[in-house]
Amino acid sequence: MNGNPSPPGSLWPLPKFWTKSSSIVSISAKESFSYKTTVNDCEVLNRALKRYSWEFLFRNLSVTPGNHLPILSTVEVEISNGSENQCDAYPQLVKDLEYEAYNLTISKDATEGRARIVAKTVWGAIRGLETFSQLIWTNGESNQHFVNETVITDYPRFPHRGLMIDSARHFLPVSIIEQVLEAMSYNKMNVLHWHIVDDQSFPFVSATFPELSKKGAYLPELIYEPSDVKHLIDFARDRGIRVVLEFDTPGHTQGFGKAFPNLITPCFGDGVSPGTANYPIHAAYEIFNPMDENTYTFMTEFLTEIVKNVSKDQYVHLGMDEVYYACWQSSPVIAEFMRNNSFTEMKEVQQYYTERVLENIKNIGGHPIIWHDPIEFGVVPDKDVIVQVWKGNDTDPWEPYMERVLKGGYQVLLSSCWYLNYINYGESWKKYYECDPILPNITIEEANLVLGGEAALWAEYVDATNILPRLFPFVGAVAERLWSPANSSTTADAKHRLDEHRCRLLWRGVPAQPIYNGYCHMTEKYGILPRVEYSYGNTISVTFLLLFMASAVAIIH
Amino acid sequence: MNGNPSPPGSLWPLPKFWTKSSSIVSISAKESFSYKTTVNDCEVLNRALKRYSWEFLFRNLSVTPGNHLPILSTVEVEISNGSENQCDAYPQLVKDLEYEAYNLTISKDATEGRARIVAKTVWGAIRGLETFSQLIWTNGESNQHFVNETVITDYPRFPHRGLMIDSARHFLPVSIIEQVLEAMSYNKMNVLHWHIVDDQSFPFVSATFPELSKKGAYLPELIYEPSDVKHLIDFARDRGIRVVLEFDTPGHTQGFGKAFPNLITPCFGDGVSPGTANYPIHAAYEIFNPMDENTYTFMTEFLTEIVKNVSKDQYVHLGMDEVYYACWQSSPVIAEFMRNNSFTEMKEVQQYYTERVLENIKNIGGHPIIWHDPIEFGVVPDKDVIVQVWKGNDTDPWEPYMERVLKGGYQVLLSSCWYLNYINYGESWKKYYECDPILPNITIEEANLVLGGEAALWAEYVDATNILPRLFPFVGAVAERLWSPANSSTTADAKHRLDEHRCRLLWRGVPAQPIYNGYCHMTEKYGILPRVEYSYGNTISVTFLLLFMASAVAIIH
Structure with a gap:
C-alpha cells in the first residue's frame, strides 16, 4: 500500500506549549514496538495502551525503520502509583486543569529514540497518548514513519468540553x-x-419504573x-470521557407520560374540562404537574436510581428548558394552586417546581446541570447549579443570555453557537471555530x-x-476552541490542520x-x-478490515 | 425478528393509474416463491428477476403464508420476444413514454394469487418489478406478508429523470x-x-491519452x-439507467491541463507576458485555448474515444458552463484572433469554440448536452443540442433562464431547483418536491x-x-416529480410516503x-x-449480513 495514509504529524487540538526540533527519529517495525509503564494494575491505562497499538496507528501498512536514523521502539507512559492517578475512578468535573495535563518528550541518542509521557492522572496519560499518535508522519515515499524531537506541555483551557447527543428523536445504536x-477522544473531548x-x-430502561421504556420506547x-x-x-471512561445523563423535566416529558399519564398537567382547552387541547396553543396534556405531590415522589425515586445506580458522574442534567405556560394558564386548578401559594406570576410555579427538584437531587447526593431557561424566566435557583446556555441565533445574539447567567453568579456552559444540527452549505465549521465562550466584556x-x-x-x-459525518470533523472546531489557548491558531491555519x-x-x-x-x-x-478499535478484546473490527480488503479486490477484478 | 421491517405497501413514486382492492393475497414462503417469464434469453431481465429475489424483499425475515388466504407464489413478467424488448440494448433517451411503461395486475381465485407484469421493453418490466416490490406489506403482528388485488398502468411523466454526481472534487469509490x-432504481430514476x-x-483513464489521469488524478x-x-x-443498464458522461470544456479544464498545459489559454496578467496571473481577476492559465487548432484536434480524438469506445449512451455532456472572459480579455493574442476573425465581442470567441466542438461531436456520431450558459451569453448553438438549466437561487429566480432556453427552441433539462449540495436545516426536500419543470406560462x-x-x-x-444519506431519500422528491403526474400528490401526503x-x-x-x-x-x-444486492453472483453482501448479525450479538452480550 502506497500513498500517504498515515497521520500527518499536525496536532488537533493544538497543545498549550509545543517545541519541535527538525531532528527526527524513525518508528520501529511492528514486532519491536511497545508501550511501557511502571504503574501497577491500572486497567484503564492498560486498555488505553492496547488501543493505541501499532495496528491502530498503522493498520495494515508495511513499516520499515529508517536507515541511519535513531529508532523509536518504546513509548514510556508514567503516572503516579496510588489513588491520585484516578485509575480506579470515573472521570469527573475537576476545575484544576492538571487533572488532564501531560508532558510528552521525544528525544534521541545516536541509535535510539525515546518517547515519554508523564501525567498526574490516567486521564492526562490518555490525552498524551492521543497527542503521540498524532505526531507520527510519513513522507509517502517509503515505508518509513517518523516523529520529530518534541517537547510538549499540555493541558486544556476548559475542564468541560462536551458533545450533546439526542437518542429520543431517533434511536442511536x-x-x-x-x-x-x-472520535471524541481523538479530539480530546x-x-x-x-x-x-x-x-x-x-x-432508557429504568429498573425502578420499567413501564417507562415498555410504553415509551419506539x-x-x-x-x-x-x-x-x-x-x-x-x-x-476508558477514553477519559464523562457521561452526563439528561432527564429533562418539567417540559419535554410526553415520554414519561406514556407510562405515567398522571404526571402530566391536564390542560383546559375548553376552559372547563381537564385534558382538553386548544391547538395550536397547547395540547390536552403538557408539562409535568407541579401541583401534585406524586410528581415529586416519582422524581425522587427516579433520580435516586439515576444518581445511585446508573450514573457514574456527579452531575445529572435536569433539563428545565422550554417550559411554556399556555397549558398551565388554561387550568383553573393551577390558578387555585397559585392562589393557595400566594403566587401572582406563572414563573413562580416554575420556580416552585425547579426548587423542589433541585432540592431533591441534592438530597440524593447528585449535582444538577440545567438549561438556562429558568434564569431567563426569572427563576432563581441555588448557585451550585451549572447552567447551560443554548439560546441565540443570527437575529437574537447569544451573548446577552450568557451575560445574564454570569451576572447571576452561576457556573456556565456555552452551547448556543455550537448547534451542529443547524446545517448550512459550505465551511460552516468556521463559525463554530470562531465562537469563544469568554466574552471580552466580562470580569475575571x-x-x-x-x-x-x-x-x-x-x-x-x-x-x-x-x-x-455530521459530527466529524466539524465538532473538532468546538474541541479545539475548548482545549487550546485562545488565539493559538487562525481559522485559515485551522482549516488545513482540520483537513489533515x-x-x-x-x-x-x-x-x-x-x-x-x-x-x-x-x-x-x-x-x-x-x-x-480494540473492543474489549473482540476481533470483529479485524474481520471487518479483512472483509473490506476482500470486497475491494472483488470490485476491482 | 419482529417489528415492521417490511415495505409498507405505499408507492414511491406514485404510478399514473392505480386501482387497489381491499381484498388481499398472502406471499408464499421462500421455497415456493419465484418469478416466471416466457421471454427467451433476456439476460438483463434474468438478472433483474434475480435482484428482486425473495431474499431481497424479505432479507432474513421468517415469512409464513396466511391461513385461509390465496397464496401468491409466482410473479409473471412478460415482455415481447424480439429486438423491441431492448434486451440487447442499452437504455437510451426515448421520448415515447411507452419505452418504460408497464402494467401490473395482482388478482386471485379462491386459493391462488396471481401477479403479472407486462411491458413492451425490459426497462418497463424493471420498473414494474420495483413497483411490485413496494406493494408488499405486513401488519407487523405475524410473519405474514400481503399484497392487495391491484391494477396499475404506469409510465413516466418525463423521459429524462436524472441525478448528477461529481467525482472530481472528491473521488467516489x-x-x-x-x-x-x-437506490436510483428504487426511485425509478x-x-x-x-x-x-x-x-x-x-x-477518468483515457486509453487514448493515459497521461490525463496519470498527471491529473489525485x-x-x-x-x-x-x-x-x-x-x-x-x-x-441492468437497472434501466443510462450513464451520461460529462467532459466539461472549455472552462473547468485545469484537470486536462495537468497533462496537456498547452491546451489552456495563457493569460496576460501583467499585460505583456503569457502565463501570468492577475489575482483575483484570473489565474495564469485558464480555459481551453480556442485559437489553437491543437485544441480541436485533441477534442476530436478524445471525444472519438468517448463516443466510440466508452459511452453506451447516444449523448455526451460537453459542459460549456462558466466560461469567464477575464483571461481571454487579458490576452493580446486573443485580441488579434478576434480581429482576424472579425469578432467584435468576446462571446463570439465562445460561440466559435462551442460551434466547433458541437460540430466535432456530431461528426463523430455523438449527441451533445450542454449547460445553459452559452445560450445565456448569446451564443446560438444548433437546435439538436439538449440544454441543461442550472442557474437560479433565492434572489435570482430560475424560471427566466428556463424560459430563455425554451424560447430559443431547445430541448431542456431542469436542475436549478434541485441542487442537493446546498444543504439546509429541516424539511428541505419539500422545496425540491414543489419545483415543477413545466412553467405555467409556457406553450404546449x-x-x-x-x-x-x-x-x-x-x-x-x-x-x-x-x-x-445526503442523496437519499431527498432525491426521491425529484424522482417523484419527474415520474408521477403533476398534482398526483400533495407535499403533506408525500411526506408520509417519503418517510415510508x-x-x-x-x-x-x-x-x-x-x-x-x-x-x-x-x-x-x-x-x-x-x-x-446480487452483484453478478458474488456473495459478499450475504457475508456482510451475517457479520452484521454477529456484531449485533457481540454488542448486546
Missing part, C-alpha cells in the same frame, strides 16, 4: 455511540451529554438496557465561572445513517466528511475504512 | 456509485449524469479504469421541449462518507437519512443494515 466516543429521552420516545427493541448504559459509561471572576461548553446535535433529522485531522479520522475508520476539495489516501478507492 | 445506482472530471482532478489509485467505467455502465410546444430534469450533487463537501420510502431504503441497506422524528424498524438497534 450502541455501536454508533461507541464510535462517537472514540471529555463529556458526552446524553439527552437520552424526550417527548418522542423513552428508550419499539421494544429500541431501548438502552442497564447493561447498555453501563457499557457506554465504561467505554467513555465571571470568566472563572465559565466551565467550557458543549456542541449539541439535536436529532430531529439525525440518526445512525448520518450522525458520524479529518484524514486521520478517516484512517481510523470514522466517516468524517470533507471540509473542502481534495482527498486523503488511496484507501478511498474502496470506500470508508472500517473501525479499527 | 465504484462501490458507492453502485449503491447510488441501486433513469439517468446517471457523471461529472467525472473537473479542475480539481482527472480520475492519486494513482484514485482513478476509474476503463473496466470500472464499463462495469458501472453495465450495472446501470415549449412544454414538449422539456425532457425532464436532474438533481445535482456537486461534491465540494461530499464524498463516500456522506453521499448516500426511506424506511424501505433502509431495509435495503441504503443509509437514507431521516426526514422527521421517528423510527423504521428494530434492526436500527444494531446500526445500518448492509447492502443486500
Whole structure:
C-alpha cells in the first residue's frame, strides 16, 4: 500500500506549549514496538495502551525503520502509583486543569529514540497518548514513519468540553455511540451529554419504573438496557470521557407520560374540562404537574436510581428548558394552586417546581446541570447549579443570555453557537471555530465561572445513517476552541490542520466528511475504512478490515 | 425478528393509474416463491428477476403464508420476444413514454394469487418489478406478508429523470456509485449524469491519452479504469439507467491541463507576458485555448474515444458552463484572433469554440448536452443540442433562464431547483418536491421541449462518507416529480410516503437519512443494515449480513 495514509504529524487540538526540533527519529517495525509503564494494575491505562497499538496507528501498512536514523521502539507512559492517578475512578468535573495535563518528550541518542509521557492522572496519560499518535508522519515515499524531537506541555483551557447527543428523536445504536466516543477522544473531548429521552420516545430502561421504556420506547427493541448504559459509561471512561445523563423535566416529558399519564398537567382547552387541547396553543396534556405531590415522589425515586445506580458522574442534567405556560394558564386548578401559594406570576410555579427538584437531587447526593431557561424566566435557583446556555441565533445574539447567567453568579456552559444540527452549505465549521465562550466584556471572576461548553446535535433529522459525518470533523472546531489557548491558531491555519485531522479520522475508520476539495489516501478507492478499535478484546473490527480488503479486490477484478 | 421491517405497501413514486382492492393475497414462503417469464434469453431481465429475489424483499425475515388466504407464489413478467424488448440494448433517451411503461395486475381465485407484469421493453418490466416490490406489506403482528388485488398502468411523466454526481472534487469509490445506482432504481430514476472530471482532478483513464489521469488524478489509485467505467455502465443498464458522461470544456479544464498545459489559454496578467496571473481577476492559465487548432484536434480524438469506445449512451455532456472572459480579455493574442476573425465581442470567441466542438461531436456520431450558459451569453448553438438549466437561487429566480432556453427552441433539462449540495436545516426536500419543470406560462410546444430534469450533487463537501444519506431519500422528491403526474400528490401526503420510502431504503441497506422524528424498524438497534444486492453472483453482501448479525450479538452480550 502506497500513498500517504498515515497521520500527518499536525496536532488537533493544538497543545498549550509545543517545541519541535527538525531532528527526527524513525518508528520501529511492528514486532519491536511497545508501550511501557511502571504503574501497577491500572486497567484503564492498560486498555488505553492496547488501543493505541501499532495496528491502530498503522493498520495494515508495511513499516520499515529508517536507515541511519535513531529508532523509536518504546513509548514510556508514567503516572503516579496510588489513588491520585484516578485509575480506579470515573472521570469527573475537576476545575484544576492538571487533572488532564501531560508532558510528552521525544528525544534521541545516536541509535535510539525515546518517547515519554508523564501525567498526574490516567486521564492526562490518555490525552498524551492521543497527542503521540498524532505526531507520527510519513513522507509517502517509503515505508518509513517518523516523529520529530518534541517537547510538549499540555493541558486544556476548559475542564468541560462536551458533545450533546439526542437518542429520543431517533434511536442511536450502541455501536454508533461507541464510535462517537472514540472520535471524541481523538479530539480530546471529555463529556458526552446524553439527552437520552424526550417527548418522542423513552428508550432508557429504568429498573425502578420499567413501564417507562415498555410504553415509551419506539419499539421494544429500541431501548438502552442497564447493561447498555453501563457499557457506554465504561467505554467513555476508558477514553477519559464523562457521561452526563439528561432527564429533562418539567417540559419535554410526553415520554414519561406514556407510562405515567398522571404526571402530566391536564390542560383546559375548553376552559372547563381537564385534558382538553386548544391547538395550536397547547395540547390536552403538557408539562409535568407541579401541583401534585406524586410528581415529586416519582422524581425522587427516579433520580435516586439515576444518581445511585446508573450514573457514574456527579452531575445529572435536569433539563428545565422550554417550559411554556399556555397549558398551565388554561387550568383553573393551577390558578387555585397559585392562589393557595400566594403566587401572582406563572414563573413562580416554575420556580416552585425547579426548587423542589433541585432540592431533591441534592438530597440524593447528585449535582444538577440545567438549561438556562429558568434564569431567563426569572427563576432563581441555588448557585451550585451549572447552567447551560443554548439560546441565540443570527437575529437574537447569544451573548446577552450568557451575560445574564454570569451576572447571576452561576457556573456556565456555552452551547448556543455550537448547534451542529443547524446545517448550512459550505465551511460552516468556521463559525463554530470562531465562537469563544469568554466574552471580552466580562470580569475575571465571571470568566472563572465559565466551565467550557458543549456542541449539541439535536436529532430531529439525525440518526445512525448520518450522525458520524455530521459530527466529524466539524465538532473538532468546538474541541479545539475548548482545549487550546485562545488565539493559538487562525481559522485559515485551522482549516488545513482540520483537513489533515479529518484524514486521520478517516484512517481510523470514522466517516468524517470533507471540509473542502481534495482527498486523503488511496484507501478511498474502496470506500470508508472500517473501525479499527480494540473492543474489549473482540476481533470483529479485524474481520471487518479483512472483509473490506476482500470486497475491494472483488470490485476491482 | 419482529417489528415492521417490511415495505409498507405505499408507492414511491406514485404510478399514473392505480386501482387497489381491499381484498388481499398472502406471499408464499421462500421455497415456493419465484418469478416466471416466457421471454427467451433476456439476460438483463434474468438478472433483474434475480435482484428482486425473495431474499431481497424479505432479507432474513421468517415469512409464513396466511391461513385461509390465496397464496401468491409466482410473479409473471412478460415482455415481447424480439429486438423491441431492448434486451440487447442499452437504455437510451426515448421520448415515447411507452419505452418504460408497464402494467401490473395482482388478482386471485379462491386459493391462488396471481401477479403479472407486462411491458413492451425490459426497462418497463424493471420498473414494474420495483413497483411490485413496494406493494408488499405486513401488519407487523405475524410473519405474514400481503399484497392487495391491484391494477396499475404506469409510465413516466418525463423521459429524462436524472441525478448528477461529481467525482472530481472528491473521488467516489465504484462501490458507492453502485449503491447510488441501486437506490436510483428504487426511485425509478433513469439517468446517471457523471461529472467525472473537473479542475480539481482527472480520475477518468483515457486509453487514448493515459497521461490525463496519470498527471491529473489525485492519486494513482484514485482513478476509474476503463473496466470500472464499463462495469458501472453495465450495472446501470441492468437497472434501466443510462450513464451520461460529462467532459466539461472549455472552462473547468485545469484537470486536462495537468497533462496537456498547452491546451489552456495563457493569460496576460501583467499585460505583456503569457502565463501570468492577475489575482483575483484570473489565474495564469485558464480555459481551453480556442485559437489553437491543437485544441480541436485533441477534442476530436478524445471525444472519438468517448463516443466510440466508452459511452453506451447516444449523448455526451460537453459542459460549456462558466466560461469567464477575464483571461481571454487579458490576452493580446486573443485580441488579434478576434480581429482576424472579425469578432467584435468576446462571446463570439465562445460561440466559435462551442460551434466547433458541437460540430466535432456530431461528426463523430455523438449527441451533445450542454449547460445553459452559452445560450445565456448569446451564443446560438444548433437546435439538436439538449440544454441543461442550472442557474437560479433565492434572489435570482430560475424560471427566466428556463424560459430563455425554451424560447430559443431547445430541448431542456431542469436542475436549478434541485441542487442537493446546498444543504439546509429541516424539511428541505419539500422545496425540491414543489419545483415543477413545466412553467405555467409556457406553450404546449415549449412544454414538449422539456425532457425532464436532474438533481445535482456537486461534491465540494461530499464524498463516500456522506453521499448516500445526503442523496437519499431527498432525491426521491425529484424522482417523484419527474415520474408521477403533476398534482398526483400533495407535499403533506408525500411526506408520509417519503418517510415510508426511506424506511424501505433502509431495509435495503441504503443509509437514507431521516426526514422527521421517528423510527423504521428494530434492526436500527444494531446500526445500518448492509447492502443486500446480487452483484453478478458474488456473495459478499450475504457475508456482510451475517457479520452484521454477529456484531449485533457481540454488542448486546
